[in-house]
Amino acid sequence: MKTYFKQINAAIILSSVIAFWSCERDIIGYEQDARVYFFERANDVTATRITQRSFTFLTLKEEQQKDTLHIKVKTMGEVSANDRYPIAKTIKEGTTAVEGTDYEFIPGLVAANQIEGYVAVVLHRTVRLKQETVMLNLTIGESADFKGGVREDDTFSLSWSDRLVRPDNWPFAFGAYSNVKYQFVIDELGIADYPAQLSPRIEAKPGEYSLADLTDMASQLRIRLREVNEQNVGNPNYPLRDENGVLIVF
Amino acid sequence: MKGIIYLVMGLFFAAFTSCKEDLGSYDYVDTDIVQIDTTGMGSTYRIIRLSNLKISPKIRVPEGHNGTYQWLLYAKQTSNNSSMNSKEISDRPDLDVVIAEPIGEYVAELIVTDQTTGIKSNVTFNVSVTANMEFGMMILYQGSAGGDVDFIRTPALSSTITEKTHVKGLYSLSMGKPLSGQAKFIWSAYQAFQITNWITLGSDNYLARFKGGDFTFIRDQEDIYRRRETEINPQAYVYNSNSLHVLVNGKKLHVTGNGFYESDIKFPGAVDGNYEVAPYLVQRHASAFSTIAYDQKNGRFIRYYLSNNSIGDFAQPTPGQLFSLRNVGKDMLYMCNGASNYTYAFFKDKTGNGRWMHVIDFTKSVDGGDLAVGMYDMAALPEIEQAKYYQVSGFGGFAYYATRDKIYNYAYRNANTASVAFQVPAGEEITCMRFYKPIPNIRVTDKEERVLYVATWNGTAGKVYELALNETSGVISSNPVSTFEVGGRVVDMAARATN
Structure with missing residues (x-):
């Protein structure tokens, strides 16, 4: 009799499973507030996350006293038919720049029907930048349109200065570093930073340089240096010498 | 308990009775179909x-x-x-x-x-x-709407080719429009076990790179120059035996090395120096001379230094040398490789009617001031002042020069005389002349330089003649092996080969 009941129970359970199997639950959409997260990615095969960026005022004219940096963000939630305005805010820990003096936040933009946009930071060219590099750690602030999004992408660091500091990516093709040489490069090319092309399999973005690019720049600088030296024959410190009196060559 | 049994039985009964054959009661009509x-x-x-x-x-x-x-x-x-x-x-x-x-x-x-x-x-x-573009001849021509490229294959070019084919308008089919500007050159660059397998072509305002395998577009214009401000004015290009891509642009050299990725093989800024090169380059020379060229402005041969992207003079000639590479003092008319992989350069005097062929051995690994091999006075050759196109044999001691309607076989090594080897039909004007000289030549050594391609223009239509020849004597068969009609005036032809 027990066996008989077991078989009946099994039949009923099986029927129930089959019956309920057909009821598929609707996928729940994103129902939280609209959010954004930092979305700076490297131009390599795996699109590596970028969490910091440096800036120098050296490539700008002296009269330009501030510049606006845009940091890319990506939205969570539905797109909107209207423009939306994310904003960043300071993380006090580790920040040496002073809000209102060294920088200020202004609203960024996620354009209508877009899922990517930027937050904006206005950097001020203060006198202290001639002596030191300041640091700002920031995160997503709360605005009428957005809150902070993905935790792994909610912090970003900016550093900036107005002085000659040997960049980490000083090109081998330019030879030995000196402040005078660096200033010459900036004056001639208008470029102060030399990030390497991360993967030659992917076309370099503007502002990324392959070894061949840097070699070509060195060739260009060699010609310009010769011309500048010829134009300044007889002037003090020409042919151009660095701060240690060593002849500049490329 | 009984209720449950009745319920289960009821479910089974309902399930089986729901399957009922539809016997139907339709009228069928045969409909004629396509x-x-x-x-x-x-x-x-x-x-x-x-x-x-x-x-x-x-x-x-x-x-x-x-x-x-x-x-x-x-x-x-x-x-x-x-x-x-x-x-x-x-x-x-x-x-x-x-x-x-x-x-x-x-x-x-x-x-x-x-x-x-x-x-x-x-x-x-x-x-x-x-694609089937392993072997063949690329024809670059200027049509009424612009430049374009045809690709021809014949059994004379490879033993693997059994029938004659002629693919027309490769460029416009790939790009959707004809080549802009005045077409100038076309060249196939191939290196085994490397990424290099490209076709490069240029006009006076355009430069582009295509895949060698099927003529798929890769890049052009600012994307092929490292400095975007370069004024685009390509005049000649070669991929040389040192794996360097050499471009003459605006009378200046632009040289780029080979690399692991195509995207990084772009032409850098012009090589520095006081020179203006003639638009002729050679493919073969020793690696010691990364590139050689002729400085038309100063009447001298120059060599290129890859290490610092600069040019320099060759060494002073040793006593007994026929001429100085540092001071040729003539205007170059053409330059190519020929027998012994020497470089053969055709000149005219800056004043007067003098015509010359200079032979230089750039295959020597050291410039000891002894690279000049020969100097031939061509002034007495028939119609030499009307010569427009030149080719030099890699096998025999002969060269061809073409006037408006004749090709002369110039036996420079023995008699320094020339005789008519071929004459194009009346009303046609020769616009280009090239040996089938594929690089690499590994699988076609039995075909190399056995045919000569001669392009003509009669004012409205272009033709390409495939002429069979004896590779040691230079004698050309009087009847063309094949004739191809092309959509314009041919300006350049180049062999396409892989290995």
Whole structure:
């Protein structure tokens, strides 16, 4: 009799499973507030996350006293038919720049029907930048349109200065570093930073340089240096010498 | 308990009674449908990319009905995840269209719709698109609408070629429009086991790189120069035996090395220096001379230094040298490689009617001031002042020079005389002359320089003659092996080869 009941129970359970199997639950959409997260990615095969960026005022004219940096963000939630305005805010820990003096936040933009946009930071060219590099750690602030999004992408660091500091990516093709040489490069090319092309399999973005690019720049600088030296024959410190009196060559 | 048993039995009964055969009570009427007969046609078509795909099935549309036709082409599905975007390629019953898709496997589908009944019939064919550009001759010409490229293959070019083919308009088929500016040059660069397998072509305001395998566009204009501010004015290009891509642009040298990725092989800024090079480059020389060129402005040969992107003079000549490479003092008319891989340079005097052929051994690994090998006075040769095009044999002691309508065989090594080797038909003017000199030549050493291509123009139409010749004497057969009609005035021709 027990066996008989077991078989009946099994039949009923099986029927129930089959019956309920057909009821598929609707996928729940994103129902939280609209959010954004930092979305700076490297131009390599795996699109590596970028969490910091440096800036120098050296490539700008002296009269330009501030510049606006845009940091890319990506939205969570539905797109909107209207423009939306994310904003960043300071993380006090580790920040040496002073809000209102060294920088200020202004609203960024996620354009209508877009899922990517930027937050904006206005950097001020203060006198202290001639002596030191300041640091700002920031995160997503709360605005009428957005809150902070993905935790792994909610912090970003900016550093900036107005002085000659040997960049980490000083090109081998330019030879030995000196402040005078660096200033010459900036004056001639208008470029102060030399990030390497991360993967030659992917076309370099503007502002990324392959070894061949840097070699070509060195060739260009060699010609310009010769011309500048010829134009300044007889002037003090020409042919151009660095701060240690060593002849500049490329 | 009994209730449960009745419930289960009831469920089974309901389940089985719901299956009931539909016996139907319809009236059936036979509807005549479109018939597509492919008997004897085969189901797979192999074509060379950028050539015409022709399929003509027999189609029978019911009497009194009208049919509409739609030919679709889509990539053959190779996995469950493949997406297949179809493309309508014709609305005619007989298919005859140029296929510009990349190399691959495709399906061509014909759908015939009976407009009277709305019933559709279809049939599919497998289409294998190949390039088959291993060996052949690329023809660059200037047509009325712009420049373009044809590709010809004949049994004279490789033992693997069994029939003559002529693919027309490769450039415009790939790019959707003809080449802008005045066409200047075309060159096939190939290196085994390396990425280099490209065709480079240029006009006076345009430079582009295509895949050698199927003439698919890679990059052009600012994307091929490292400095975007460069004024684009290409005049000559060669991929030389030192694996350097050498470009003459605006009378200046631009040299780029080979690399692991195509995207980083771009022309840097012009080589520094007080020079203006003639638009002629040679492919073969010793690695010690990264590149050699002729400085037309200062009448000298120059060598290139890759290490610092600069040029320099050759060494002072040793006593007994026939001429100084540092001071030739003449205007270059043409330069190419020839016998012994020497460099053969044709000159005219800056004043007067003097014509010269200088021979230099740039294959020596050291410049000891002894590179000048020969200097031939050509002034007494027939019609030499009218010579426009030159070629030098790699086998015999002869060279060709072409005037408006004649090709002279110049026996420079023995007698320093020339005789007419070929004359083009009346009314035609020679516009280009090239040996079939493929690089690499590994699989075609028995074909290399056995044919000469001569292009003509009669004011309205262009032709290319394939001429058979004796590779040691230079004697040309009087009747062309093949003749090709091209859509303009030919300005350059180059062999295409792989290994």
